[in-house]
Amino acid sequence: MSYLDNILFVILLGIGFGCFYSNVKKIIRNINLGGVIYRKDNAKQRWKNMAMIALGQSKMVKRPVAGSLHIVVYLGFIIINIELLEIIIDGLFGTHRIFAFLGTAYNVLIASFEVLALLVLVAVFAFWIRRNIIKLKRFSSADLNGSPKKDANYILYFEVVLMTLFLLMNASDLHLQNIPGGFSHFIKAGSFPVSQFIEPLFNGMSNELVMLLTEIFWWLHITGILIFMNYLYFSKHLHIILAFPNTFFANLNPQGQFDNLESVTKEVKMMMDPNADPFAAAPVNESEVPAKFGASDVQDLNWVQLLNAYTCTECGRCTAACPANITGKKLSPRKIMMDTRDRLEEVGRNIDANKGVFVPDNKSLLNDYITPEELWACTSCNACVEECPISISPLSIIMDMRRYLVMEQSAAPMPINAMMTNIENNGAPWQYNQQDRLNWKNE
Template structure:
């Protein structure tokens, strides 16, 4: 019976790891379909972003109370799952609390630390559920989150509550079994458990057989729940738990709000003005023929970092809450831009999966089918969304690339914009004044 349980455990873990790896592999393939781009940052800056932004959640501390709760939730859940290593080894080897003899009294300290964190995670998940569903904070009630996104957030919080409850129930039941001197629990007396000892009296009237059954059931449900959670992540906004780290590592080093010129246009302008481009290492390497397309129509035209941004989005809505266009009732929502980019990436992933990794045109594109012209035109390029994002995402970069496609490839821009473009081209300023008279206003 013991060997059958071990074989079943190995099969479940193996299937979970395989399914997770396959899905992550598909996401990686889609991200790498984005255009190649080099992000040059020194290693110290990268490490600083990794520690302060991804792990330390620096930007969230603009609201200290919420930041502390989220930090405990995040770090607590990660640390608690260190015990998953022991559970996996126990399941494979058929042992019970494998690390207890090795770590001695330090093991009891660790388990109690995990219990405190588990209880904090449980409480804060309830608080976050209340904020979303009872207090109904404005940024959680946005139409961006209608349907699955709103349910997704609740499902994750409920799952974490269940997992933490199972962890505490498992320890509470074991505490009673240890007190009853039942093997193998009594062989490694790791109690008393700082939190679950308060649950143990509720179980003291049960038989040892029933207690052992509850402990084993909680143990199995806990690990199966964690494996299910692992495979749910790639389909959820909570993928940012993993992707926040590479996204912070590859964060752009430029100052916020810096817009990137298009080298192809720079070259044409330089040649038109009679400049020598041979000394420019970027422009001189460009082909003489003009590019087939400017800007971005679909995800293939975005950079791989844009797609990594989309999969790293937490859907927290801080970007949209800070957006002046969104605040004044415009249709633009930076959060929706990222969600729609990810939706399009997922649609592309399904096409690739259905065609053995080969792209077959599905007749859709990110621009027009997912993101509308009205959304793009509403952006003021103020960069508030980038400033607010806790994981270094830039909705603005995607907006700019799509607006460039609209204007340069589709000639799709309002008359007011066209007038401004003409003035800049002819007068070197947005206004229709002769550049030679630019300083005339100072006279008198």
């Protein structure tokens, strides 16, 4: 590499990581629009969950075929990109295979990278067939039409291009290494169990042409990685990064255990206390009284729920397991998460356009993105939470939005309103007077 190449590389690297840093700041800013929730208890269990679920992929293997393919792609992404460190150093200083001094260890690393690259290509091809030829039901639902479906394929094409460039780069490099007497600064280093079969493609080409192709493959590979890194912000594959904090901050309470509003709980306890004066004005702690009961927009959700929205992989396991969806109802837990993320992004763009301040846009998550029909279709069975491979809870968002409909708008469906009226008047969900409740004993 010439000094000009080094300078161009520094500029490329600066732009790539600069854009990535800017996008990460936006994500953090948007997530922090959510309300406060404490999720730092039981740190030991949280670290274990992150290690087992995010790093160990323990929930993915519940479906062995998809799980195994995903692990291959995941390992390929993580391990092959260790090579990125060497590329960056070589690009900055004009060296060639700077870690070659590791000897046998280096050969083993390069060989493992190549085998993984080949396995990734096989796995990606299988994923493409599942999505576009077999058309599995959870990948062909209406909530994936348009950009989400295209995004899934774009990622697969990205992987193919990056892995192919990696192998071509190694194959051309190997060809130059094998030239008798050596060629330029191409020292003999590495082991190439896959690209050795590609290397004959360069036979008959001049050394200068192979050298040029090597540089082209190298530049395209690093540029592709930087583009992919920044595309994550716009893609469902943001979970590659966010799965780790998402599993760490996931809810540790038993599934089915719902949270209560402290202000409402205290009010109910006072009403049930026979010694309490119902006419006495209870002291009000403003910090305990929410500005709004439940959630109608993304700012009403807590920050973990917004993190969930950004982390969603759009895999559809939640929707495939949802009994409401299976029976033909409108609810799709995957759509709940996608809609929440889309609205959060819209709010973020509003803040960007108005110099850091959100200007009301007469829109909200409720009604403009998610309809009451979807929310009331939910059976609150927790199947979506159980199925999610990275501990996302669509149910928590559904329940908070239901809470808003009931407590702020009195907009519950008629059967639920009737039940609550019966509880208020009769002390039970049924439409029987309390004095008649035990009449069945005399029958």
